[in-house]
Amino acid sequence: MLPSLEHLLVLQDRDRRIASLKAETARIPQEIAAVLKRVQDESARLEAAKFQLKQIEADRKKLEIDADGKRTQINKYLIQLNQIKSNTEYQALLKEINNAEQEIVHLEDVELELMEKNEQLQPLLKQEQVQLKEISANGEAEQAELKHRAQTAEQELAQLQREREALVAQADADVLARYDRLMKSKSDFAIVPILHGNCGGCHLNLPPQVVHNAKNGGDVVSCDYCGRILYCQAQ
Ligand SMILES: [Zn+2]
Incomplete structure (x- = not known):
């Protein structure tokens, strides 16, 4: 991660x-x-x-x-x-x-x-x-x-x-700004785990590419549906 x-x-x-x-x-x-x-x-x-x-x-x-x-x-x-x-x-x-x-x-x-x-x-x-x-x-x-x-x-x-x-x-200023915005608008979680290919925030199924990118850990990946930042839990 x-x-x-x-x-x-x-x-x-x-x-x-x-x-x-x-x-x-x-x-x-x-x-x-x-x-x-x-x-x-x-x-x-x-x-x-x-x-x-x-x-x-x-x-x-x-x-x-x-x-x-x-x-x-x-x-x-x-x-x-x-x-x-x-x-x-x-x-x-x-x-x-x-x-x-x-x-x-x-x-x-x-x-x-x-x-x-x-x-x-x-x-x-x-x-x-x-x-x-x-x-x-x-x-x-x-x-x-x-x-x-x-x-x-x-x-x-x-x-x-x-x-x-x-x-x-x-914290990284850009990531922090994104986090703060999400925390304000969602008021529960700004960063959520990927659970069985679904977003841990809105629970919608994520495209495989998004899951792959999150797993790769190269960049900060967001859910296309709710905008929350995604992370992969250690297997
Ligand atoms: Zn979502």
């Missing part, structure tokens, strides 16, 4: 690793955002459970105040009852007292229901608290891992770039 082609193969290997590392590092911020979102979502679920419990407690307190109000009212009625002379008024007031007592029973029933609801929600609250702790801890570990990966990738990338620069400095 032409030394310039061997050189290009090394350059292509570095370029492909650079591209894949860049793609990997480009994904990292999104992955970190996804981790943060998981923590935020769980935190929101916990807040919602807390809010629900708070609401229940507020409703229960209000019922208690209402019931207390009714009790005070009944006490007032009882005092009035002693001062009433007319039987009709007396009966009417008794009815009021009875109504108020019924309302207190109803308020206490609803209050009991709320207390039961509160008890049912307590395990859910605990569960959300445990989950948030777990998700936060996992999230921090994942974030640390992702940041570490970004750092390592950055170092690898710098090393590969240095290697690339050295390879470029040694």
